[in-house]
Amino acid sequence: MALRNLSQIGRKVFEVNCNKSSSIFVASIRNIKQVTHNENPDGTVVIAGNYMPSPRANQIITVKSENEGHCNSCYMCKLNLDVKHTDVLILSQFVRTDGCMLPRRVTNLCKRQQKRIGTMVTMAQKAGLMSNINPSWSHKDPRKRYQHKKWNSYWDETTIKC
Amino acid sequence: MSNSHLFLQSGFIRTPLQNGLGRYIPQLQRITLKFCKNQGGSRGVRDFIESDLMDFAKNNPGTVVYLKPRRHRSPCMVAEYLNGEREYLSCHEFSRDEVHKWLSYMCTRSGIPVMRFRKYQHTDYPSIQGVWNPFTHQAPEINLAQYPNDILSKPANQGPTATEQLIEIFKKTQIKDPIKPEH
Amino acid sequence: MSATKRVQQWATLSRMWYLFDAQWQDPFRSAQTLALYLTGQNKPIYHPLNDCGDHVVVINSKEVALRGDEWKKRVYFHHTGYPKGASWTLAWQLHEKDPTMVMRKAIFKAMASNLIRRTNMERLHIFPGSEIPEEIKGNISGQIRPVMPVPKRLTGYSKEEIDNFPKVFDYPNDYILR
Numbered sequence: 001m002a003l004r005n006l007s008q009i010g011r012k013v014f015e016v017n018c019n020k021s022s023s024i025f026v027a028s029i030r031n032i033k034q035v036t037h038n039e040n041p042d043g044t045v046v047i048a049g050n051y052m053p054s055p056r057a058n059q060i061i062t063v064k065s066e067n068e069g070h071c072n073s074c075y076m077c078k079l080n081l082d083v084k085h086t087d088v089l090i091l092s093q094f095v096r097t098d099g100c101m102l103p104r105r106v107t108n109l110c111k112r113q114q115k116r117i118g119t120m121v122t123m124a125q126k127a128g129l130m131s132n133i134n135p136s137w138s139h140k141d142p143r144k145r146y147q148h149k150k151w152n153s154y155w156d157e158t159t160i161k162c
Numbered sequence: 163m164s165n166s167h168l169f170l171q172s173g174f175i176r177t178p179l180q181n182g183l184g185r186y187i188p189q190l191q192r193i194t195l196k197f198c199k200n201q202g203g204s205r206g207v208r209d210f211i212e213s214d215l216m217d218f219a220k221n222n223p224g225t226v227v228y229l230k231p232r233r234h235r236s237p238c239m240v241a242e243y244l245n246g247e248r249e250y251l252s253c254h255e256f257s258r259d260e261v262h263k264w265l266s267y268m269c270t271r272s273g274i275p276v277m278r279f280r281k282y283q284h285t286d287y288p289s290i291q292g293v294w295n296p297f298t299h300q301a302p303e304i305n306l307a308q309y310p311n312d313i314l315s316k317p318a319n320q321g322p323t324a325t326e327q328l329i330e331i332f333k334k335t336q337i338k339d340p341i342k343p344e345h
Numbered sequence: 346m347s348a349t350k351r352v353q354q355w356a357t358l359s360r361m362w363y364l365f366d367a368q369w370q371d372p373f374r375s376a377q378t379l380a381l382y383l384t385g386q387n388k389p390i391y392h393p394l395n396d397c398g399d400h401v402v403v404i405n406s407k408e409v410a411l412r413g414d415e416w417k418k419r420v421y422f423h424h425t426g427y428p429k430g431a432s433w434t435l436a437w438q439l440h441e442k443d444p445t446m447v448m449r450k451a452i453f454k455a456m457a458s459n460l461i462r463r464t465n466m467e468r469l470h471i472f473p474g475s476e477i478p479e480e481i482k483g484n485i486s487g488q489i490r491p492v493m494p495v496p497k498r499l500t501g502y503s504k505e506e507i508d509n510f511p512k513v514f515d516y517p518n519d520y521i522l523r
Contacts, residue, residue, distance in 0.1 A: 086496035148416035148437035295356035332511035
């Protein structure tokens, strides 16, 4: 029974919240699916994988007004913001903890915005505003880089070709 | 490169006696016409003296007119002004009209020599609201400001960044309808 | 000249001391502004023959920011005058040797080439750090606004600020967050 339920979970990521079955812990950080472990009075054990709310759920911004952007389907185009490479709080949402840009399958951006934001993430990383390769909590000093990378530099967003 | 600046005086614009305000005083005090009675170069001057000089003298009672005939020399006129300046002009082969024109020019001048102006404007009252100094129109807070100053450390006329705009949009949407978790 | 007018003239022609924070500023863009202050062209009393330039104190010149990859593309040329005396120094190398030099050369270039250029340059005081000597600090009576906003590093934000910041998209359900 328990095994069958587990197979239904499939490729979904889950965390086992109970102490008994901590051996089937697969991935921790993302609490998207939680495994619940219930023992019914008749002796059957039900292990179920339930969707958990995303940690971002309360902070998601919804744009209702149709602004004149590049396209209508993409949320960044609807927001119609002049994002620069210095807006690290926005850009850091599009990267993994190791500083890699998320794929379009995950970000759900239009091609143009994916290219723009990907380039700006690179700009911010080269400027030392966001860490690259290091985890986000790393306090690695950009000043400890070598040669020309040691000094401050800024980028011009008009040079992005798209 | 010209050497004109070596001969042309330079100075500032000025007018005698407050631009003739109140009472007009003719600045031309004395004019001397020198001419020859025989030679052709003085012919226009002689014509002028015959026909127009009396009228000129009557119209300008404040000006003394001298005539100085001299033998076989080129004609000229010398104007002397109230400020002590003396203007010489050769009238060789001038026509009668030309002599008349130059004479009226001498008569209407102020006597200040022709010069290159270092400034094209002058006023006795340079400023009504007070002369500028570095603290004019400055906010009074800068008298007590400590440097480096936090407010002055930000660029002027900078619009909100995308980060600030996004926070504003988020606040607006939260006021209208609080977002519930989707899952 | 009356005593009032004399004092008024001192006030008009007095030299100001301005502070400029070069942190994250492009030296070539800020030089356009600083050159105006050094030559006195920001004043209504400016005249080419009127020596009315101000003092400018530049701090944090070590923290200037060049655009793009200019640190390794910009080259400073020097010739000793002897044969084979030419030398080319990259901007980042020059900045390592003297952190005030890139700023100083940018301002020197931004000023018009004339006989008072070097006199005006004497009124420029550049310091690589944020420390100003006391005798100069006491003179400072104004500040020039920076030409570019100073960016903030992601590590400069607290975890709460990052978490509470509005998110533009949510992860798909099957996404493994790493």
